[in-house]
Amino acid sequence: MLKFYHCPWSRSSSIFWLLEELGQPYEMELIDVRMPGGPPEDYRAIQPSKKVPAIVHDGNIVTERAAIALYLGDAFPEANLAPAIGDKDRAAYLAAMVYCDSVLDPAVAARAHGLEYQSRDYSFGLFDDMVAYVERMLSRQPFAAGGRFTAADTQLASAIGFTMGIMKVLPEKPAFVDYLARISDRPAYQRVQARDAELAKRVTPLPSFSG
Numbered sequence: 001m002l003k004f005y006h007c008p009w010s011r012s013s014s015i016f017w018l019l020e021e022l023g024q025p026y027e028m029e030l031i032d033v034r035m036p037g038g039p040p041e042d043y044r045a046i047q048p049s050k051k052v053p054a055i056v057h058d059g060n061i062v063t064e065r066a067a068i069a070l071y072l073g074d075a076f077p078e079a080n081l082a083p084a085i086g087d088k089d090r091a092a093y094l095a096a097m098v099y100c101d102s103v104l105d106p107a108v109a110a111r112a113h114g115l116e117y118q119s120r121d122y123s124f125g126l127f128d129d130m131v132a133y134v135e136r137m138l139s140r141q142p143f144a145a146g147g148r149f150t151a152a153d154t155q156l157a158s159a160i161g162f163t164m165g166i167m168k169v170l171p172e173k174p175a176f177v178d179y180l181a182r183i184s185d186r187p188a189y190q191r192v193q194a195r196d197a198e199l200a201k202r203v204t205p206l207p208s209f210s211g
Ligand SMILES: N[C@@H](CCC(=O)N[C@@H](CS)C(=O)NCC(=O)O)C(=O)O
Pocket: 010, 011, 012, 033, 034, 038, 050, 051, 052, 053, 063, 064, 065, 066, 101
């Protein structure tokens, strides 16, 4: 059995979407990461920083969104969401997965917090370089890893949707808007939007973002 630790409307929502795309059975445990004091201490045995997402599958604890998405895509190849080793799209797939969490996410956070820095100061580099790169990528290919939807799109589209649509930090580039339009009618995506809205009533509300 697969167990999924989730907080609605958070970074774990991208893994929720991927699980729905995979169509495998899983059990969800809600972790209220926004509650005062954070989740209970014993959750640290699953996720060392008491963050979401995390999964347990076949006795393996997997943390870190990129690792979880890669793990799940490979664990369920029948869903055809992970270009296999040897596939020409594998390199772009791996790079996009890691880029979302190691460059896009921290670059947006740095911008949101008004951090002034040089590219060489942090491994994630400059916000404007990140925006230009993602815009170029999505202008030359319809999906994160090339011509077809993969697990990497659950991560990239979630990141763009949240940081552009909710945080209002990522600029509304036509390439980003068109990309979100390409994925937004997927049934798994629609299901997760509806379920997260329901589940959100059971946890501490999101802070408001001033933009
Ligand atoms: N590096 C982690 C980061 C996960 C993360 O930042 N999760 C947020 C959800 S939006 C969280 O749990 N925040 C609660 C907290 O930091 O106390 C990953 O990629 O999985």
